[in-house]
Amino acid sequence: MSLENRVALVTGAGRGIGRAIAEKLSQEGAHVLCVSRSEDSCGSTAEEINNSGGKASSRALDVSDGSAVAEAAKSFINEHGKVDILINNAGITRDGLILRMSSENWHDVINTNLSSCYYWVKNLAHPMARQRWGRIVNITSVSGLVGNAGQANYASSKAGMIGLTKTLAKELASRQITVNAVAPGFIETDMTSGLDEKTRELILKNIPLKRLGQPSDIAHAVDFLCSERAGYITGQVFTVDGGMVM
Numbered sequence: 001m002s003l004e005n006r007v008a009l010v011t012g013a014g015r016g017i018g019r020a021i022a023e024k025l026s027q028e029g030a031h032v033l034c035v036s037r038s039e040d041s042c043g044s045t046a047e048e049i050n051n052s053g054g055k056a057s058s059r060a061l062d063v064s065d066g067s068a069v070a071e072a073a074k075s076f077i078n079e080h081g082k083v084d085i086l087i088n089n090a091g092i093t094r095d096g097l098i099l100r101m102s103s104e105n106w107h108d109v110i111n112t113n114l115s116s117c118y119y120w121v122k123n124l125a126h127p128m129a130r131q132r133w134g135r136i137v138n139i140t141s142v143s144g145l146v147g148n149a150g151q152a153n154y155a156s157s158k159a160g161m162i163g164l165t166k167t168l169a170k171e172l173a174s175r176q177i178t179v180n181a182v183a184p185g186f187i188e189t190d191m192t193s194g195l196d197e198k199t200r201e202l203i204l205k206n207i208p209l210k211r212l213g214q215p216s217d218i219a220h221a222v223d224f225l226c227s228e229r230a231g232y233i234t235g236q237v238f239t240v241d242g243g244m245v246m
């Protein structure tokens with residue numbers, strides 16, 4: 001098991017991609033700190049991990065609330081002595097064309113998807129730097145690479161995460177902390193469950209591998225980036241999308 005004795009924090013661990021990442025990192029031996037908005041959600045992931053022989057705990061909080069993140073980061077460090085791995089995965093969509101996009105929908109998405117990453121890194125990079133080892137993986141999106149009509153807020157937040165990833169990779173490299181991003185295409189989760197049949201068909205036409213991705217497809221990429229084997233990879237965006245964006 002490649003992550004034995006590591007402590008990994010996964011945001012949005014209650015469902016979908018985050019849950020698959022939490023399960024995968026725990027299978028590799030990490031103690032996983034599962035964070036999501038509702039305790040029901042992250043609590044059930046932690047319970048399932050503990051029931052299957054892994055180690056996990058949960059904490060419900062709103063990642064767009066800077067003081068809640070600071071308080072949680074402090075208590076994780078107090079309790080576990082360290083956080084080795086940070087996976088910024090929590091995210092939301094509030095889609096709409098720019099002419100009709102409310103200021104609330106703009107700020108909610110930017111704060112939840114992007115500002116949250118700043119809050120976690122601000123509070124965890126220092127303890128990670130002190131131990132001279134760390135992994136940060138930000139879950140962005142192909143929308144952040146190529147844009148998507150109806151997603152000005154979401155695509156901007158995801159493009160912002162890429163800029164943040166590359167900057168942090170440069171700033172934290174001397175402390176042996178690698179910072180990478182994974183850009184999923186269309187993955188079957190609650191986030192994409194609302195797609196109608198026509199849209200699904202249209203999407204599939206543009207995916208060379210002819211299927212939507214599974215949360216485990218993303219978890220495998222994240223697992224690799226967290227491992228020792230990926231120790232010489234930093235500042236990169238790994239696209240995991242069945243070949244949709246090349």
Ligand code: NDP
Nearest residue numbers: 012014015016017036037038041062063091141187189191
């Ligand atoms: P889901 O909607 O299935 O799950 C989102 C998770 O994020 C939930 O656990 C939710 O908590 C948590 N979350 C949302 N807002 C907050 C908040 N303010 N504070 C704390 N936790 C929060 O999403 P996916 O699994 O589909 O997506 C995960 C990530 O992958 C997102 O960043 C998304 O943008 C990205 N992505 C997804 C793609 C897809 O096709 N599914 C494609 C490209 C990128 P709770 O369970 O408590 O509600």
